[in-house]
Amino acid sequence: MSETIVIVGAGQAAAQAVDSLRRAGFAGRLVVVGDEPYLPYQRPPLSKKFLAGELPLERLTIRPASFYEGAGVELRLGVRAEGLDLAGRTLLLGDGERIGYDRLLLATGSQPRRATVPGHDLVGVHVLRTIADVDRIRAELAPGARIAIVGAGYVGLEVAATCVALGHPVEVIEAAPRVLARVAAPEVSAFYAAEHARHGVRLHLGTGLAAFLPRADDSRRVGAVVTTGGERLAADLVVVGIGVVPNTGLALAAGLACDNGIAVDAGCRTSDPHVYAAGDCASQAGPRYGRRVRLESVDNAFEQAKTAAANLLGGEVVHDRVPWFWSDQYDLKLLIAGLAGEHDRVVLRGRPEDRSFACCYLRGPALVAIDCINSPKDYMAAKKLIAEALPLDPARLADPAVALKDAAA
Numbered sequence: 001m002s003e004t005i006v007i008v009g010a011g012q013a014a015a016q017a018v019d020s021l022r023r024a025g026f027a028g029r030l031v032v033v034g035d036e037p038y039l040p041y042q043r044p045p046l047s048k049k050f051l052a053g054e055l056p057l058e059r060l061t062i063r064p065a066s067f068y069e070g071a072g073v074e075l076r077l078g079v080r081a082e083g084l085d086l087a088g089r090t091l092l093l094g095d096g097e098r099i100g101y102d103r104l105l106l107a108t109g110s111q112p113r114r115a116t117v118p119g120h121d122l123v124g125v126h127v128l129r130t131i132a133d134v135d136r137i138r139a140e141l142a143p144g145a146r147i148a149i150v151g152a153g154y155v156g157l158e159v160a161a162t163c164v165a166l167g168h169p170v171e172v173i174e175a176a177p178r179v180l181a182r183v184a185a186p187e188v189s190a191f192y193a194a195e196h197a198r199h200g201v202r203l204h205l206g207t208g209l210a211a212f213l214p215r216a217d218d219s220r221r222v223g224a225v226v227t228t229g230g231e232r233l234a235a236d237l238v239v240v241g242i243g244v245v246p247n248t249g250l251a252l253a254a255g256l257a258c259d260n261g262i263a264v265d266a267g268c269r270t271s272d273p274h275v276y277a278a279g280d281c282a283s284q285a286g287p288r289y290g291r292r293v294r295l296e297s298v299d300n301a302f303e304q305a306k307t308a309a310a311n312l313l314g315g316e317v318v319h320d321r322v323p324w325f326w327s328d329q330y331d332l333k334l335l336i337a338g339l340a341g342e343h344d345r346v347v348l349r350g351r352p353e354d355r356s357f358a359c360c361y362l363r364g365p366a367l368v369a370i371d372c373i374n375s376p377k378d379y380m381a382a383k384k385l386i387a388e389a390l391p392l393d394p395a396r397l398a399d400p401a402v403a404l405k406d407a408a409a
């Protein structure tokens with residue numbers, strides 16, 4: 001009898017897993033369950049061109065409907081997987097359907113962390129993760145609307161860049177003393193803070209969120225944000241971008257091991273031999289970092305889904321890639337390879353004032369990560385250097401006249 005593979009979550013990782021499973025010759029029953037009413041779509045444009053109204057909905061879709069038809073995939077969209085019975089190998093859907101499986105892939109992604117301060121449930125306070133979130137935000141983006149963004153991570157800063165370009169006054173509130181504090185070196189933070197200030201974004205750094213206040217003329221709608229520093233900032237619309245939490249509810253309730261995400265090994269296997277996990281929801285113990293790492297990026301979802309698909313079919317593939325990520329703000333293309341935070345010092349390559357430079361993160365003599373700002377050539381060379389962990393000469397590394405690939409000690 002033919003086998004059944006079920007994928008829970010219909011996002012970036014799911015779309016890739018479908019492709020990889022069919023390409024590898026899996027001819028059995030393939031079911032994808034997603035709680036959003038859309039075919040798997042790309043989220044990066046949600047804070048960029050889609051929010052700006054420059055990209056139609058159809059362009060978000062990763063693969064057209066014909067791809068899933070052609071691949072013989074049974075799509076269950078707009079329905080949530082509510083229960084997972086590991087012993088009975090059965091998935092229970094919100095509409096009552098039960099689907100038996102031989103192997104299952106959890107690709108449930110993550111959800112935005114919500115603000116919990118007084119007024120958090122006022123109309124006009126948003127998060128940004130889905131098409132539905134953007135639809136709600138766009139419906140309220142009246143000309144001149146004053147925008148407050150809570151959190152100066154990538155999503156918050158991208159929304160700031162998009163909204164200021166649309167002509168809105170924008171305030172950003174960040175509890176850390178600098179933007180991108182969790183992910184980038186102070187030099188990169190300072191550069192981005194200056195760029196945002198130059199475009200007219202008002203940054204409030206080192207101050208947390210205390211409350212949202214209602215409007216004087218409509219007590220249901222947000223009218224202001226109060227910071228822990230006591231400042232009161234008028235706002236018609238708020239976007240809260242304070243990070244995400246992995247969607248582990250289904251896995252936890254089923255009894256799968258979780259540790260800041262669904263715990264998987266280097267082959268994307270969970271603590272149940274029939275269940276795998278990939279993407280934002282997966283916390284992976286891989287060979288590269290010697291600890292569990294949970295990443296939130298398209299590349300990670302894509303690569304882990306490929307690994308999971310191979311192993312769902314009996315393979316022994318190990319996920320050991322240098323991670324990468326990108327962020328677009330204004331005319332700045334930031335490409336990141338590796339993981340900052342693994343380093344003990346940074347070397348700048350080029351000058352931030354030229355708006356084209358790289359921030360190299362070193363541990364000992366080896367490159368462990370790089371932020372390339374409008375500097376795509378360095379990015380390509382850096383991925384290889386990070387993977388190979390070759391000792392580098394810091395003086396050559398700092399000299400943009402020396403090609404990065406020639407910076408070896």
Ligand SMILES: Cc1cc2nc3c(=O)[nH]c(=O)nc-3n(C[C@H](O)[C@H](O)[C@H](O)COP(=O)(O)OP(=O)(O)OC[C@H]3O[C@@H](n4cnc5c(N)ncnc54)[C@H](O)[C@@H]3O)c2cc1C
Nearest residue numbers: 009011012013035043044081108109279280296297298301
């Ligand atoms: C605004 C924004 C901008 C971003 N920009 C970038 C960028 O520039 N570069 C980059 O690399 N990454 C970016 N990312 C991150 C990237 O989009 C994610 O890392 C990627 O989408 C993760 O893919 P995934 O398949 O793990 O999860 P997702 O794409 O989130 O898919 C998971 C799906 O599973 C569904 N689901 C969850 N639980 C259930 C359940 N029980 N039953 C059914 N369905 C369920 C979810 O609703 C969701 O539809 C951005 C993300 C956002 C939100």
